[in-house]
Every structure is written in C-alpha cells, then in structure tokens.
Amino acid sequence: MLFKIFLIVFAILVMIRVYKQYHAQKVSGSWFFFWMIFWVLVIFVAFAPQTTDLVASAVGVGRGADLIVYISLPIIFYSIFRLVVRQDQQNKELTDLVRKIALDNAEPPTEKKDAV
Amino acid sequence: MKTVAVIPAYNEQDRVVAAINDATAFVDAVVVVDDCSKDKTVELAKQTGAHVLRHIINRDQGAALQTGMDYALSRLGADVVVHFDADGQMAGSDIPAMIAPILAGEVDVTLGSRFLGKAVDIPTFRRLMLKVAIFFTFWTSGLVLTDTHNGFRALSKKAANAIRLRQDHKAHATEILDQIGTKRLSYREIPVTIRYNAETLAKGQKTSAMFRVASDVIKGKFIH
Numbered sequence A: 001m002l003f004k005i006f007l008i009v010f011a012i013l014v015m016i017r018v019y020k021q022y023h024a025q026k027v028s029g030s031w032f033f034f035w036m037i038f039w040v041l042v043i044f045v046a047f048a049p050q051t052t053d054l055v056a057s058a059v060g061v062g063r064g065a066d067l068i069v070y071i072s073l074p075i076i077f078y079s080i081f082r083l084v085v086r087q088d089q090q091n092k093e094l095t096d097l098v099r100k101i102a103l104d105n106a107e108p109p110t111e112k113k114d115a116v
Numbered sequence B: 001m002k003t004v005a006v007i008p009a010y011n012e013q014d015r016v017v018a019a020i021n022d023a024t025a026f027v028d029a030v031v032v033v034d035d036c037s038k039d040k041t042v043e044l045a046k047q048t049g050a051h052v053l054r055h056i057i058n059r060d061q062g063a064a065l066q067t068g069m070d071y072a073l074s075r076l077g078a079d080v081v082v083h084f085d086a087d088g089q090m091a092g093s094d095i096p097a098m099i100a101p102i103l104a105g106e107v108d109v110t111l112g113s114r115f116l117g118k119a120v121d122i123p124t125f126r127r128l129m130l131k132v133a134i135f136f137t138f139w140t141s142g143l144v145l146t147d148t149h150n151g152f153r154a155l156s157k158k159a160a161n162a163i164r165l166r167q168d169h170k171a172h173a174t175e176i177l178d179q180i181g182t183k184r185l186s187y188r189e190i191p192v193t194i195r196y197n198a199e200t201l202a203k204g205q206k207t208s209a210m211f212r213v214a215s216d217v218i219k220g221k222f223i224h
Helices: A002-023 A029-047 A050-059 A064-104 B016-024 B041-046 B061-074 B092-103 B124-141 B157-162 B172-182 B198-203 B209-223
Strands: B003-009 B029-034 B051-054 B080-083 B109-120 B153-156 B187-195
Touching: A002 A029, A029 A050, A050 A064, A064 B051, A064 B061, B003 B016, B003 B061, B003 B092, B016 B029, B016 B041, B016 B092, B029 B041, B029 B061, B041 B051, B051 B061, B061 B080, B061 B157, B061 B172, B080 B092, B080 B157, B092 B109, B092 B153, B092 B187, B124 B172, B153 B157
Parallel strands: B003 B029, B003 B080, B029 B051, B109 B187
Antiparallel strands: B080 B153, B109 B153
16 A cells, blocks of 8 residues: 555656656657656556556466566666667767867977977 | 877876887877876877877777877878887887888788787786687687787778777777778788786786677677
C-alpha cells in the first residue's frame, strides 16, 4: 500500500514537472503527450495492478510484473545504445570544433630560437 | 620532398623540448599539437622554433595527431608526415631510415618496430601483452606485424590524406592499422629504438587500458 501511494505521488510530481517543461518550451508537444500518457498508465497500474495480469495472460506471459520487465528491458537497452551513439557523435563534433580552433590559431615559428 | 614531424604533447614540459630538438635535426619542420596541457608544454615548445597548435579542450592523442596531420598537409604542404612522441622515447636518428622507403616511392607507410630493433628495458609483462595485441591486430586489420602499438610512423602524402582518425583515444593506433588494411596502403616495418624509463613507464599506457582499446576498436566497427 505504501509503495502504491509513493508511486502515485511520484507520478503526479513528474507529470507536473513535465507540464512545466512543456510550458517553458523545453520539451516538444509530442514528448509532452507521450510522457503524460505514460505516467497516467503508471497511475492506472498502481490503482489496478491486476490489469497487467490480464494483459500478460493475453500475450502468453505468466504475470503482469514479468510482462513489464520483458517490455522494459529491451527498451532500456535500446535507449542506452542510442545514447552511446549520440554521445559518440557529439564527442566527434566537439573534436572537430577544437581542431578548427587549433588550426585557426596555429602559431608558426617567428624566428628560429636557440635550443632551450 | 618536404618532411614534417607531428608531435602530439600532453603535460610534457620536462621532455618536449628535447624531443622537438631531436626531431628537428632530421625533418624540414616540426608541428607540436598541445592537447590542453596543464603545465608549460606550450610555452616551452614555442621557444624551439616549432609550429605550435593547441587544443583548448583535451581530446587525447589520436585527435592531436589528426590535427597535426591536417596542419602539416594543408598549411605546410608536407610530402611525408612523421609521427613522433613528445616524451623522448623515440630517437630522431631513426627518422631517416623511417622515411627513406617512402621518399624512394617503395611504400606508403613505414611503421616502427621495437622487436625488429631494440626495446630497451621493456618490462616482461608488457612485452607479453604486446604479443597479445599482435594477434588482435591481425584479427581486426589483417596486417602481419611484429609491433602493433608503436607510435613511430611515417606516412606519404597519399597515406596521410587517406587515413582519417576517428578514434580520439588510444585506439587510434589500432585504427591507423585498420585503415592501412582497408585502404590497401603498402607498408613496411622498420627497426627502431624505443627507450623506456621509470617516468615514461608510469605515464605510458596501463595494461588495463588495452581492454578499453579493444572495446573502442570493436565499438568503432559497429557504430561508424
């Protein structure tokens, strides 16, 4: 029961935060819609967890909790993969930028100095 | 034919001047690429008569090498580019032997080998790990080499233009070999002397970093 209350309160707080970010134009309309639907579903499952068992049975999985894990894990791994790829790309863009600055500010020798 | 040495440097204030002077005697120009050192590497390099470039954020050795090669090719019109370390492990006197086959038009790339020449005071465990790296390199690039992790290289203009380093970190060494293989560049190993001492061993690549290199190489094959 305590966990159910915590989950519902947490979901409501996240929805408020997502709304504020959407209002401040920090997230797009589609992301706002997606996250709102997601957390509404979380609240629904918190109130009626047995519904997940019905869905699990319909798709041939034993329990609702198992179904949630089976769906979540591939999504999480794929999300991590995409983040790694994006981070890699950003690292390369950063290197390109640092290189351009270095080349633009290259200092050729003005005169041959004596060895230090 | 213009030969340019590219020296990537990071926190080498105690050794970079000697390395620059050592290379200068055997090449037409030296390009030092400082990778955002925290010490006086840049200031000291500027006093030697080398061309000096500076990364404003540390991007690691592979990135610094590529920056130096871009400068050598586009601004200095280099015909041969030599990769030379800033820590004094390499001997400038090996440069003529490294570039001779390229100047003669015999090969596109020469690669220094400690195991054809002399590896002075190399620890036994590191020697063993290098043997493992030889097998890994053959598996990934198809190149048969006696020394796969030697930063002493010379490239013709054709090879320097063909090779584009995408790996910033230590995996760039393996990436260079990969690209020599995929772009069908001709290569030859040249015996060179690499001097090890307590300072350079402490600063050098840790054995555990080989796993990161392997990871970067494998990741690079799938993501790029």
